[in-house]
Amino acid sequence: MRLNLSADELLTTTRSVRKRLDFTQDVPLDVVRECIEMAVQAPTGSNRQGWHWVVVTDAAKRAAIGDLYRQGFELYRDSGMATAGMPEMEPARARTQERVVNSAQYLADHMGEAPVLVIPCLEGRVDNLPSFASASLWGSLFPAAWSFMLAARERGLGTCWTTLHLMHEEAVADIVGIPFGEVSQGLLTPVAYTVGTSFKTAPRVELESVLHIDGW
Numbered sequence: 274m275r276l277n278l279s280a281d282e283l284l285t286t287t288r289s290v291r292k293r294l295d296f297t298q299d300v301p302l303d304v305v306r307e308c309i310e311m312a313v314q315a316p317t318g319s320n321r322q323g324w325h326w327v328v329v330t331d332a333a334k335r336a337a338i339g340d341l342y343r344q345g346f347e348l349y350r351d352s353g354m355a356t357a358g359m360p361e362m363e364p365a366r367a368r369t370q371e372r373v374v375n376s377a378q379y380l381a382d383h384m385g386e387a388p389v390l391v392i393p394c395l396e397g398r399v400d401n402l403p404s405f406a407s408a409s410l411w412g413s414l415f416p417a418a419w420s421f422m423l424a425a426r427e428r429g430l431g432t433c434w435t436t437l438h439l440m441h442e443e444a445v446a447d448i449v450g451i452p453f454g455e456v457s458q459g460l461l462t463p464v465a466y467t468v469g470t471s472f473k474t475a476p477r478v479e480l481e482s483v484l485h486i487d488g489w
Contacts, residue, residue, distance in 0.1 A: 274429045276470055286472040287423055290431030291380040294465040300388045302330065304428055305464060312393075312421035317413035323396035324414055325456060326421075327449050330389055337448050338438065339385020342461065345437035346381035350374075369476055380433060380463070387463030391432075392449070393418040394456050414459045422462065431467040436460050 278286070309326050317323065329335055384390075395414040399407045422432040438445050438461045445461075446453040 276427055276429060278427055283423055283427060285474045287426040288431075288472045288475065289433040290465075290467055290472075291376040291433055293468045294380075294383075294387060294431050294433075294463060295468050296383060296386040296388065296465060298388070298466045300430065300464055300466065302328070302389075304430070305389055305391070308421050308424040308428065308430070311424035312417045315417035315420045317417070318409050321396075321413060324417055325394040325396070327392040327394060327451060328389060329392070329449060334448050335387065335390050336385040338390055338445055338461070339383075339387075341441040341444055341448075342384045342435065342438045343381045345440040346377065348440060349437055350378070380435070381437075384435075384461075384463060387465050389464040391421070391462050391464055392445070392451075393421065393459045393462075394451060395459055396456055398454065399457050410457075411459065418460060418462075425464060429466055429470050430464055432462045432464055434460055434462060 305328055309328075312326075313322070313324065329338065393414055395410060397410060399410050402410070418434070422434070425432050436459075439458060442458055443453045445451070445458065446456075451458065
């Protein structure tokens with residue numbers, strides 16, 4: 274299925290999908306491969322192409338990764354970081370954030386039920402590197418990961434950029450055989466068809482409050 278979205282529609286309606294993921298419908302591996310083929314057209318530093326794409330369809334492995342993700346989310350939630358700053362927000366934005374936290378909890382409870390989990394990875398470890406080096410390395414993965422999500426959206430699939438499994442990165446690596454000492458996991462995304470394919474643009478802060486021209 275192709276939605277035939279314009280470039281502007283694709284860029285402005287690709288959302289973090291949580292509650293509208295359809296966990297009951299299988300996702301063909303060929304469709305996931307198509308999305309990755311689109312993703313690896315993204316630029317990388319010095320054209321190294323050091324990415325790897327771990328696609329998890331095995332039910333037991335998905336459940337195990339989902340459990341680790343849930344544990345990571347509970348640590349994040351209980352630390353207070355999930356709701357940090359909400360008391361100071363304008364009421365409308367605070368209500369939006371409350372919905373985000375609620376939907377994040379839902380995803381944490383159901384991550385392992387997604388028919389496909391994808392873990393984009395990068396050769397090398399970025400632990401304790403200076404900021405310029407870590408920015409350069411992740412800059413060789415994150416554009417491709419976002420391209421994957423855009424390609425998935427065009428095919429009626431929902432995704433969600435998550436990183437809380439990285440609290441247990443080595444344990445996740447053990448589940449799917451990633452060589453932890455040599456390869457870094459960048460994120461974890463569920464992949465599933467969505468309940469309905471229409472998504473709106475999201476509320477955002479006023480551009481003028483974050484736009485700086487010729488200086489801060």
